[in-house]
Amino acid sequence: MATEPITGADIVIKALVDQGVEVIFGYPGGAVLPLYDALFKQNQIKHILVRHEQAAVHAAEGYARSTGKVGVVLVTSGPGATNAVTGLTDALMDSVPVVCLTGQVPTHLIGNDAFQEADTTGITRPVTKHNYLVKSINDVSRVIHEAFHVSRSGRPGPVVVDLPKDVQQAKFEYVNYANQRHRSYNPQLKPDRALIERAVDLMAKAERPLFYIGGGVVNSGTAASQLLTELVRLTGFPCTQTLMGLGAFPASDPLSLGMVGMHGMFESNHAMHDCDLMINIGARFDDRVTGKLAAFSPGSTKIHVDIDPSSINKNVHVDLAIVGDVGHVVEDMLRVWKARQAKPNGKALAAWWDQINKWRARECLRYRPSNDVIKPQYALQRLYDAIKDRDYYITTEVGQHQMWAAQFIKFEKPNHWLTSGGLGTMGYGLPAAIGVQIAHPEALVIDVAGEASIMMNIQEMSTAAQYRTPVKIFIMNNRWMGMVRQWQELLHGGRYSESYSDALPDFVKLAEAFGWTGLRATKPAEMDDIIKKMIETPGPVIVDVAVDEKENCFPMIPSGSAHNEMLLGPDDQKASPVSEEGMVLV
Amino acid sequence: MTKAQSLRHLTKGEGVTQQIERHTISVMVDNEAGVLARVIGLFSGRGYNIESLTVAEVDAQRHFSRITVVTSGTPMIIEQIKNQLRRLVPVHRVTDLTVEGPSLERELILVKVKGTGEKRVESLRIADIFRARVVDSTIESFVFEMTGSTEKLTAFVNLMQPLGLVEVSRTGVVAISRGPEAI
Numbered sequence: 090m091a092t093e094p095i096t097g098a099d100i101v102i103k104a105l106v107d108q109g110v111e112v113i114f115g116y117p118g119g120a121v122l123p124l125y126d127a128l129f130k131q132n133q134i135k136h137i138l139v140r141h142e143q144a145a146v147h148a149a150e151g152y153a154r155s156t157g158k159v160g161v162v163l164v165t166s167g168p169g170a171t172n173a174v175t176g177l178t179d180a181l182m183d184s185v186p187v188v189c190l191t192g193q194v195p196t197h198l199i200g201n202d203a204f205q206e207a208d209t210t211g212i213t214r215p216v217t218k219h220n221y222l223v224k225s226i227n228d229v230s231r232v233i234h235e236a237f238h239v240s241r242s243g244r245p246g247p248v249v250v251d252l253p254k255d256v257q258q259a260k261f262e263y264v265n266y267a268n269q270r271h272r273s274y275n276p277q278l279k280p281d282r283a284l285i286e287r288a289v290d291l292m293a294k295a296e297r298p299l300f301y302i303g304g305g306v307v308n309s310g311t312a313a314s315q316l317l318t319e320l321v322r323l324t325g326f327p328c329t330q331t332l333m334g335l336g337a338f339p340a341s342d343p344l345s346l347g348m349v350g351m352h353g354m355f356e357s358n359h360a361m362h363d364c365d366l367m368i369n370i371g372a373r374f375d376d377r378v379t380g381k382l383a384a385f386s387p388g389s390t391k392i393h394v395d396i397d398p399s400s401i402n403k404n405v406h407v408d409l410a411i412v413g414d415v416g417h418v419v420e421d422m423l424r425v426w427k428a429r430q431a432k433p434n435g436k437a438l439a440a441w442w443d444q445i446n447k448w449r450a451r452e453c454l455r456y457r458p459s460n461d462v463i464k465p466q467y468a469l470q471r472l473y474d475a476i477k478d479r480d481y482y483i484t485t486e487v488g489q490h491q492m493w494a495a496q497f498i499k500f501e502k503p504n505h506w507l508t509s510g511g512l513g514t515m516g517y518g519l520p521a522a523i524g525v526q527i528a529h530p531e532a533l534v535i536d537v538a539g540e541a542s543i544m545m546n547i548q549e550m551s552t553a554a555q556y557r558t559p560v561k562i563f564i565m566n567n568r569w570m571g572m573v574r575q576w577q578e579l580l581h582g583g584r585y586s587e588s589y590s591d592a593l594p595d596f597v598k599l600a601e602a603f604g605w606t607g608l609r610a611t612k613p614a615e616m617d618d619i620i621k622k623m624i625e626t627p628g629p630v631i632v633d634v635a636v637d638e639k640e641n642c643f644p645m646i647p648s649g650s651a652h653n654e655m656l657l658g659p660d661d662q663k664a665s666p667v668s669e670e671g672m673v674l675v
Numbered sequence: 676m677t678k679a680q681s682l683r684h685l686t687k688g689e690g691v692t693q694q695i696e697r698h699t700i701s702v703m704v705d706n707e708a709g710v711l712a713r714v715i716g717l718f719s720g721r722g723y724n725i726e727s728l729t730v731a732e733v734d735a736q737r738h739f740s741r742i743t744v745v746t747s748g749t750p751m752i753i754e755q756i757k758n759q760l761r762r763l764v765p766v767h768r769v770t771d772l773t774v775e776g777p778s779l780e781r782e783l784i785l786v787k788v789k790g791t792g793e794k795r796v797e798s799l800r801i802a803d804i805f806r807a808r809v810v811d812s813t814i815e816s817f818v819f820e821m822t823g824s825t826e827k828l829t830a831f832v833n834l835m836q837p838l839g840l841v842e843v844s845r846t847g848v849v850a851i852s853r854g855p856e857a858i
Contacts (some may be wrong), residue, residue: 210709215720219764224706239764272766273705399758402751 094260097229098127101252103263104233106133108162112152112527113137114145118165119205123257125163133341134672137527137556140362140548142169146176146247146521147546150185151524154507155482157310159241162189162523167205170251170306171212175514177247178216180209184308184513186245186374188236189217194501195255196224209251211588217609218246219274220650226259234266245308258413260638276396280413287409288368288392289431292422295366295390296437297444301349301378304333304510305371306415307503313416314338314503317370319634320423324433327445331372350490351646356445356454357656358644361386362652363444368394371415375511376379376674394418445450453644453657454496463613465636467566469497469537471616472563475624481533482525484508486518486542487572489642494537503536516545519562525547526558533561533624540566541590550603553629561616561623562631564596567638575641580667596633605629648674688740697702697726698773699755699780699850701858705765706732706740713763714742723748723756727782727825738775739767743849752803773827777853783846784828785810786819798838805831816841 095103101124110638114137117125128136138147142164164173170191180187196204210222216349221232233251240248262484290300293465300321306313314337321344328338329349338345349357352466358380361367362467372378374393379385382404383429391407394402401410411418411503425431456466483498485491492509500506509517512594517538526534536543543564553560565571575587600607606626610619610633623630649671655661704710711730718725726745735742746756753771760769772778786807788798795817802809802819805827811818821831825848832843852858 211712214709214713215716224708271764274764397762398757399762401758402754406751 092262094262096123096127096257097226097252097259097261097366098123099355100229100256100261100263101233102127102131103133103259104230104265105161107265107267108234108237109158110134113151113161113163114139114147114524115163116142116169118169118192120166120254121163121169121190121252121257123254124190124192124252126164129525132604134481136163137523138552139520141546142172142248143176143516144546144549144552146173146180146187146189147416147514147517147520148184148527148552149181149187149189150176150517151484151507152528153185153187153524154307154521155504155525156528156610157187157504157510159186159237162187164189164191165205166192166194166209166449167207169205170207170209174212174216174554175512177213177249179509179512179517180247181216181218181425183509184304185247185249186240188240189247189249191249191251192257193222193251195252196253196673199253209249213249215560216247217249218252220249222251222253223256224263226256229256229261230264231266231269236272236387238271239274243274244305258301276415277412278396280394280411280418280421282421284409284411285425286409286572288422289425289429290392291366291392291409292324292326292368292426292433293429293431296432296434297364297431297441298324298366298438299360299364300326300335300338300370301361301372302328302329302337303331303369303372304336304342306334307371309415311503313419316416316419316423318342320419320426323426325438326368326433327360327442327483329353329360331375331510332508333379334372334493335495336503336508337371339501340499341501342382348376348495351380351648352496352501352644354376355451355498355644355657356448358646358652358655360445360447363475367391369395369407370419371395372387373400376404379404380646381649381651384421386652411518447461451657453655456640456643456660459637460613462637463610463616463634465493465567465640466497467613468565468610468616468634468636469493472535472537473498475617475620476533476535479533479624480529480531481535482507484521484525484534484536485516486536486538486545486575487515488539488542489567489575490537490539490542490565492523492572492642493565498537519543519546519549519560520552522560522562523553523556523558526553526560530558534559535561535563537566538562539571540564540568540593540596541570548598549603550599551627554604555675557628558630559630561629563623564631564633566593566596566633567636567637567640568593569638572642578641579647580672596631600631605631607631607633609633609635611635647671651671676681693751694774695747695749696753697747697751698744698745698771699745699778699848700760701770701772701850702742702744702760702766703768703820703858704740704763707731707765711742713765714744715758717759717763718744718746718756718788721755721759729847729849743847745848762788768858770852772850772852775852778850779853779857780824780848780850781822782848783820783822784827784831785844786821786832786835786840787816787842788819788835788839789814789816789841796839800833801834801838807831817830845849
């Protein structure tokens with residue numbers, strides 16, 4: 090329906106409102122002044138001013154992953170757009186729906202090396218699901234609506250819309266294109282029924298079955314997680330999760346084997362290796378999960394459910410590929426399983442569980458406790474114990490602390506665990522936590538951090554202070570880039586090249602400087618009190634936990650090794666050195 | 676790497692040795708700014724080969740362009756290439772002409788040969804055998820135009836080499852399926 094002509098900037102805001110946008114994360118600049126002016130004149134959309142554009146994207150990711158909605162970013166041209174690139178890449182790798190609006194120099198200056206000009210669509214092409222340069226006012230509304238459709242549908246991802254300043258200022262009538270069908274982009278959501286029948290055949294016959302579930306289940310929505318939980322319980326099959334899939338199946342369920350992969354559970358990795366039927370739902374055979382490809386689950390028939398056909402047969406050849414949305418696929422599997430009154434192979438399954446329980450009995454997360462120094466595992470156990478009955482969200486930075494958090498903090502629901510899995514972006518956790526807290530003001534939002542990672546987006550403490558978002562940063566401070574140090578110890582003869590965190594700030598004083606509360610723990614006996622204080626303090630809090638500097642993250646599949654070659658602890662590590670082939674892998 | 680080398684080249688995937696195959700893929704896309712960059716960026720970013728690539732608008736009314744790309748890789752890589760292409764938002768249709776029934780491939784070449792005397796006469800004679808046309812002539816040069824398969828064009832270029840070949844311009848492959856069906 091056509092209306093009075095309004096400016097391009099007003100059209101953008103109107104389209105965002107029609108898309109249900111409530112919050113934008115952004116940073117102003119010359120090329121987006123008309124958009125910021127349009128924002129100023131309305132009160133339907135709240136703008137959160139970050140302190141760096143990378144953080145705007147991570148905050149939008151946190152907002153998106155914890156709500157299931159599209160996160161929205163607004164940044165200026167040139168450096169605004171280039172600063173956003175890491176965030177966009179992160180969102181692409183982890184399939185997070187984000188729409189990023191970037192300002193651009195006026196159309197007549199494009200290509201002239203104008204002030205704050207960058208080839209934004211050129212730079213972001215390989216790191217977005219799709220991008221647009223809107224050169225005509227006629228296209229603004231259609232492109233904004235299309236950007237949301239592309240970002241949230243199919244396999245979600247980041248979309249950039251580059252808006253030249255003259256286009257923001259030109260006038261045109263607003264037309265709502267919200268439900269327009271796209272002429273070429275229409276991802277397949279419903280699976281082929283015959284494939285579902287074959288999958289159920291395989292499941293009913295399997296002797297050593299295993300569900301291997303990933304972030305696709307979370308992306309499909311909470312209903313998909315519930316349906317999957319029902320299916321897993323109906324079959325009684327074990328279920329392992331990827332880093333991105335944590336929470337998609339309740340961790341407390343006895344059928345859950347916990348995380349799989351490089352720092353996953355001993356029982357999960359052995360089950361992956363020995364299973365005869367692998368049912369991959371919404372995971373992508375990432376190299377952190379598969380380990381050595383040539384030795385990956387050699388005896389299994391593999392089913393792969395994915396909404397993105399390009400994920401299928403990319404790393405691992407599968408026997409039955411089902412393209413579709415996880416929610417639809419699992420719903421159909423449930424229906425067929427129930428209609429047939431299918432039963433699992435009970436005797437074989439019982440024997441399989443006997444074997445799994447033997448692996449479980451190894452208690453792979455065991456560590457040497459200490460009364461003198463705080464073991465990082467202990468700190469997280471105490472943290473989890475204190476928060477488990479609350480509505481908590483955990484974000485992380487990247488490194489050892491991230492893996493320990495994945496191992497020791499349990500999730501019963503999807504969308505409560507936010508971590509940079511694919512790209513492994515240090516500096517993700519704090520802005521992501523702010524994004525989560527904006528969406529869930531009453532929840533307990535904790536960024537489990539390392540002292541090195543947290544420095545990468547430390548400026549966002551200012552954002553949290555401005556909006557009074559009571560996020561908590563739980564720093565596992567071992568004074569090292571822990572994972573780098575661990576790999577240098579394992580692979581490079583203990584030559585700790587540039588991995589020591591020198592000249593660290595006093596985090597307690599830093600907290601005070603930003604108007605936060607700062608706490609410190611140096612002895613195991615202090616942990617419970619400090620954690621309690623952190624939870625009870627209103628407003629944002631940093632907890633600086635001085636943990637054991639030498640602790641390594643186990644269990645571990647050394648790079649270049651197979652699932653059944655896990656190291657359980659420091660003693661194993663000496664016994665089996667990493668192969669030369671493994672050395673070149675990351 | 677020449678094609679002959681690439682055809683002999685073997686690679687290891689999943690412990691199984693897989694043969695490198697050459698495929699001609701047709702991609703129908705919206706004729707919009709940046710679409711070619713998306714396709715080319717996909718190939719370079721993921722380390723796929725491009726042996727040749729041609730593009731032109733084929734339907735002005737619907738703004739469709741057709742990209743014909745000749746690529747090589749293991750069967751798993753070829754499958755990946757097609758799926759990755761289908762994932763691009765402005766891509767309407769991806770057709771593997773090498774596997775989906777019989778197809779025709781043609782390329783156009785312009786060859787400049789410089790010389791006098793016997794060599795000049797010999798180049799004209801060979802051009803005649805290959806059914807190449809003379810499209811430009813001076814006393815000491817010819818420009819030949821020829822269409823045909825990649826192999827035929829390459830053979831012609833090789834023959835012209837000792838006869839004063841100075842410049843070559845070729846279009847890369849365009850391809851279409853045989854028979855009445857349209858893609």
